[in-house]
Amino acid sequence: MRKAPSGDDEPLDGDIGPAAGAATRTAPGTAAAPAVSEAAEAAQALRRFDAEREERRRATNAVAGRIAVAVAALFLAFLIYDSAATAVRAHSRGDAWIYPPAVVGGACAAGLAALLTWGWRRRRLGM
Template identity: 45%
Template structure:
């Protein structure tokens, strides 16, 4: 014989994370007629008066809006860093190409020189906006 006990239908399985069984009589009863105090659901779902429910919904919406603002701010900073990195690379690459073209005697000002200047100006604008917005963000 083994030391294992036979499992009953109302006993939780090993590793079960669901609510504990209220006993054999609650498994057969209608869920609508169960005692809320025994299941522990009464206090968590009852917000009281309609005024309390509205206040709870307002708090929930305010918390949700604050989380959305934080996520938007973080994603905006990440996007600005990626754009700044791309513009810095484009400025460097175009300036290097312009210097090499000038050394070879090719046209260096129009395609690579202008592109380096435009990317450099855009890079400075992005950095200035990030620095200006960083001071005014809500913490």
């Protein structure tokens, strides 16, 4: 059971740490630590929270970017495969195979090469 507070700010039974007035009393030869206001502590906690949230946001965006690049690369690879298959079928039938399918496949291959080069350079630079 707790005792009623006394006038000399002695710790109560079960209290952890110094009494409320103990911060003003210091041992001889030691300097008192500068008091940090609650507002400053709250502002520092908010800055730390904002920095942690920004770090989590950047990590999440990095993962989402990698997934988007992988999906785009897979899509371009599928279009290259489909264009090549269409070009081979058209060539075997004697139809025009260079203009529609081969050109589309070449454009997709160039896009895939550009995407992979961009991703490789970005990863190498640590962005």
